[in-house]
Amino acid sequence: MDFGPHLFLAMLEGAITAAVLALTAVGLSIVFGIMRVVNVAHGEFFMLGAVLAWWIATIVGGPPALGFVMALVFAPVLTGLLAALADWLVLRRIHYDPERTILATIGLLYVIQQATLMTFGPEARPVEAPFNQRIALPWFEWGADGFALIWPWGLGTTTYKLAVIVAAVMILLALWVLMTRTRIGLIMRATQLDREMAVAHAIPVEKVYAMVFALGAGLAALGGVLTVPIQQAHYLMGGDPLLLSFIVVIIGGLGSVVGTVVAALLIGMSDGIISVFFSPTLAKILATLFVAFVLIFRPQGLFGQRAS
Amino acid sequence: MLNVKDIEVAYDATQVIFGLSVVALPGQVLCLLGRNGAGKTTTLKAIMGLLPLRAGSVSLDEVVLSELAAHEVPRCGVAYVPQGRRLFTEMSVAQNMDIGLMVSGAGRATREKVLELFPRLRERLTQRADTLSGGEQQMLAMARALCTEPKVLLLDEPVEGLQPSMIALIRDVIIRLKSENVAIVLVEQQVDAVLAIADTVAFIEHGRCPETMAARELQNDASQLRRYLGV
Structure with missing residues (x-):
């Protein structure tokens, strides 16, 4: 395959990484933005989404589409409820103290990971995509007869992969509407x-925190559910999304949702392209290096505001 | 009637309020006067439930506010305009007022009434709160509080740093609220501003309230002012 089609394919893969990453990282970002909690267990919520998706799809049985739709609805909800419980039992009791919440969520990471291992076992679990037709993608070339479209061998994607991108965009739009157009969003922003001052205006801050923690975890779980037909569910799969989410949130600016989405695109695309042409490890090295430079030259992140 | 009875308040290990008692009556302005660090702001925060009481109680009519969770206090009819205004800066004027309206579940009528008091805000409903001038921000802080339809309004240095025309406007609003039977607790440093509108003055010193007197008496005899404020 020539360079052009190859790059096109790499960018498409990058866009899928970016879409899932945007969902996961926005979850981390709103939890930090609203609660000032650095949630080290965030990747485990991604993993839980994926593993619960397998579990739900297996229980439901029937056609793959039915199991997947049930998983798409219930895996994030279950993960969110679990997160709210963790908030109520752990974070609330340490008064959301910044340092102690880091330690507490490290503990939560291992609790969730090991509980998943003990409950569901160490195997990698596949979930069948609800639909998965292959689409060949066209490329262009200047031949003897001028401009022509060709369909190079190996240049293609699947309908499911495209659907992941569409789904991520729709979920992010829904989140934007929730945050800016609804009463609950107003309460969260206050x-x-x-x-x-929120307390002085009758806002039950502890309930808002539990809800935000659940929402953040639910978004990570959605990322996990969308990923699982492409990449199998496994109890150790939370590491990469956690690292990449942190990278994205730091580059975008802590607590800035717009910055997080832009940075997810940037990191997702470069991860896709560098992984295809060089190696996935190099992609992670470069992303981490980029974070280091952002922290040196623009510590508030690309879209973050300087603390006044 | 807001009844603050023998309250003791501490920030962690440092006690600031030692058995302070004051009473605010409907339709009257109670002014807390005292030097910096005497415990005036702390008293207001304690009334709101934002700081826990070590002892004593705060009650409004029959409701014991100090037994409630902090976020339930505003629903009972206590509104707070803090020092430095503390608006929800990234939100619009309208959204700041909405937060207030949500407290009481009040609707359009209340919003209209508040906007009548502060017509300037009506022109700026979609503007971000942090782009307003100082005086407009103070108006918005009061508007946000009034949207909760309070029975008691706590005002912490509402005219600090404002130009005279703003001060006059805010004084007019306070007088109007008095006529609507709102109990007002005012913390203020400027003695002249206080004496013109206060009904009762409570002197605060070292976290206690050693003396309460009618504002009228103070106008004739300023010796207490010298004693507690050094002016």
Whole structure:
């Protein structure tokens, strides 16, 4: 395959990584933005989404589409409920103290990981995609008869992969509407801007925190569910999404949702392209290096605001 | 009637309020006067439930506010305009007022009434709160509080740093609220501003309230002012 089609394919793979990463990282970002909690267990919520998706699809049985749709609805909800419980039992009791929440969520990471291992076992679990037709993609070339479209061998994707991108965009739009157009979004933003004043205006901040933690975990779980037909579910799969989410959130600017989405595109695309042409390890090395430079030259992130 | 009775308040290990008692009556302005660090702001925060009480109680009519969770206090009819305004800066004027309206579940009528008091805000409903001038921000902080339809309004230095025309406007609003039977607790440093509108003055010193007197008496005899404020 020539360079052009090859790059096109790499960018497509990158867009899928970016889409899932945007969902996961936005979850981390709103939890940090509103609660000031650095959630080290965030990758485990991604993993839980994937593993629960397999579990639900297996229980439901029937056609793959039915199991997948049930998983898409219930895996994030179950993960969210579990996160709310973790918030209520752990984070609330340590008063959301920044340092102690880091330690607590490290503990949570291992608890969730090992509980998943003990419950579902160490095997990698596949989930069948609801639909998975192969689409050949066209490329162009200047031949003897001028401009012509060709269909190079190996240049193609599947309908499911494209659907992941569409689904991620729709979920992010829905989140944007929730945050900016609804009463619950107003309450969440008020809590973020001034916690004490939110309390002084009858906002039950602890309930808002539990809800935000659940929402953040639910978004990570959605990323996991969407990923699992492409990449199998496994109890150790939370590491990469956690690392990449942190990279994205730091580059985008802590707590800035727009910055997080832009950075997810940037990192997802470069991860896809570098992985295809060089190696996935190099992609992670470069992304981490980029974070280091952002922290040196623009510590508030690309879209973050300087603390006044 | 807001009844603050023998409250003791501490920030972690440092006690700031030692058995302070004051009473605010409907339709009257109670002014807390005292030097910096005497415990005036702390008293207001304690009334709101934002700081836990070590002892004593705060009650509004029959409801014991100090037994409630902090976020339930505003629903009972206590509104707070803090020092430095503390608006929800990234939100619009309208959204800041919406947060207030949500407290009481009040609707359009309340919003209209509040906007009548502060017509300037009506022109700026979609503007971000942090782009307003200082005076407009103070208006918005009061509007946000009034949207909760309070029975008691706590005002912490509402005219600090404002130009005279703004001060006059805010004084007019306070007088109007008095006529609507709202109990007002005012923390203020400027003695002249206080004496013009206060009904009762409570002197605060070292976290206690050693003396309460009618504002009228103070106008005739300023010796207490010298004693507690050094002016």
